[in-house]
Amino acid sequence: MTDFEVDLVREMDNWGTLTARQNPHLRVATPPAFGGPEGVWSPEELLVASVGGCLMSTFLYFANRFNVAVEAYASTARGSLNKTPEGLRFTDFEVAIRVTVPDESARETAASLRLKEKLEKYCPVSASLNCPVRLDLSIETETGRRDLHRG
């Protein structure tokens, strides 16, 4: 069992400061959509950040385990909060992941590993949510990506 502990102290209005271990202090506030300020992480965004971050850790774990070199990794994660009969709930997440590997051989190895299925199954944060987390995983070589951008 691994425990993760986070403290929170309200500073004013709906602003607070989150602390954990020796991590930098992290300010949190209600999102602008619900009357909070701009320029501060909201709890809802921290949840989406957590999903994106955990998918990256999980991806890199498998890439390392199967000796796939990863040159670049970037993602855009989106979580949708909706009114349901039970109240406001996250109803789905979508994460677009763009990975660059050094060459065609690495790309083929990565493709053979069914990494999307592994992420769906083993990312602990996604797997702890009660709504779908849909992944779009693109793995390209540096050259392939250049060609793509050239059109």
Add this chain to the structure above:
Amino acid sequence: MTDFEVDLVREMDNWGTLTARQNPHLRVATPPAFGGPEGVWSPEELLVASVGGCLMSTFLYFANRFNVAVEAYASTARGSLNKTPEGLRFTDFEVAIRVTVPDESARETAASLRLKEKLEKYCPVSASLNCPVRLDLSIETETGRRDLHRG
């Protein structure tokens, strides 16, 4: 529907930088328990932070709606990650919340509002997790808290 979007770019090893709106950039890395560095927020901690932050927002929403003045709010949230037959999963969260209100009358009003039940039902982040989030909500007056500390 309200969407929350967060971008992530890997910087090196298992470190990345999270961005959303005009929020300060937020560094994320695998936690020390899994080989990551000290002093950086992990995805697991961001999830726990999200739970703690969303409970605060939800509490303050109800306090405001029912005219309960809140002098102080602090919480400690803990999430437990466990090995299950399906892989690593968060299996439970515990959040201890300590609220201070100005006087006994406010404390009685707060007590009558069943705020713990409201938090359990309406905090959108907690309600989007597929494991229990146990709350321990303590509402005290400034005087009561002083007496408590005096023993």
